[in-house]
Amino acid sequence: MRHMGGVLERVHKYRAKLRTEGMRPIQIWVPDTRRSGFAEECRRQSLLVKNDSHEKELLDFLDEAADREGWEA
Numbered sequence: 001m002r003h004m005g006g007v008l009e010r011v012h013k014y015r016a017k018l019r020t021e022g023m024r025p026i027q028i029w030v031p032d033t034r035r036s037g038f039a040e041e042c043r044r045q046s047l048l049v050k051n052d053s054h055e056k057e058l059l060d061f062l063d064e065a066a067d068r069e070g071w072e073a
Contacts, residue, residue: 015025031038049055 018025
């Protein structure tokens with residue numbers, strides 16, 4: 001287990017460095033895209049807003065505000 005101790009020490013040092021740089025860790029839970037029924041639920045929700053004017057307005061705003069510099073289409 002000596003090797004594992006070295007890895008844990010490096011991780012600890014790296015995280016400490018990030019904290020001194022003003023960063024803090026967070027945990028984010030997101031939907032599991034591999035789960036059965038995920039695609040169907042996405043489709044269901046998409047169809048609910050397909051012709052919604054507020055949704056179009058929001059998507060237009062996000063499209064205009066997006067910074068795509070360096071991205072390939």
